[in-house]
Amino acid sequence: MKRHSIRVTARCAHVGPRGRCAKNTTITHPYCGKHTAEVLGLRVAKSRVPNAGLGLYAVRTFKKGEHIVEYTGQRMSIEDYDAKYAQDGLGSYGIEVNADTVIDAAKTSSSVARYACDYHGSGKRGPNARYESDDVKVWIVALKTIRPGEEIFTDYGHDMHLAIGII
Ligand SMILES: [Zn+2]
Numbered sequence: 001m002k003r004h005s006i007r008v009t010a011r012c013a014h015v016g017p018r019g020r021c022a023k024n025t026t027i028t029h030p031y032c033g034k035h036t037a038e039v040l041g042l043r044v045a046k047s048r049v050p051n052a053g054l055g056l057y058a059v060r061t062f063k064k065g066e067h068i069v070e071y072t073g074q075r076m077s078i079e080d081y082d083a084k085y086a087q088d089g090l091g092s093y094g095i096e097v098n099a100d101t102v103i104d105a106a107k108t109s110s111s112v113a114r115y116a117c118d119y120h121g122s123g124k125r126g127p128n129a130r131y132e133s134d135d136v137k138v139w140i141v142a143l144k145t146i147r148p149g150e151e152i153f154t155d156y157g158h159d160m161h162l163a164i165g166i167i
Pocket of ligand 1: 031
């Protein structure tokens with residue numbers, strides 16, 4: 001599985017009282033690590049799941065039912081998505097937003113939402129977050145209170161309808 005394999009460096013999008021942040025970001029778009037924590041309350045770091053690569057962590061408390069982060073990426077039809085990934089059978093970042101459309105977060109400019117790992121292998125009995133679509137956008141939503149320092153885990157099996165071959 002080619003996770004997090006595409007990397008692009010871009011300048012942090014945060015604009016503060018003294019102008020735009022001068023830092024570059026490669027892992028967390030659109031913000032640098034500091035501003036991802038400040039603005040989104042999230043941090044990307046090595047997952048506690050062995051061999052899972054990077055994971056997504058809370059740096060503030062998220063309450064049950066709270067929208068943690070939007071799952072963004074390239075919008076495409078399910079037909080195009082299937083065609084794109086038919087050759088290698090991989091579609092790790094695709095999530096159905098409705099019956100016609102998939103959000104493919106494989107692109108570098110996609111949000112940090114794509115770093116949320118599946119809870120299997122984490123030692124947790126279940127996920128603490130899940131993907132929710134309102135037919136227009138997909139969000140990662142807290143299933144319970146998530147405290148600072150906790151890794152955010154979803155369940156790809158139930159939520160990532162098009163994620164073929166992850167489990
Ligand atoms: Zn920044």
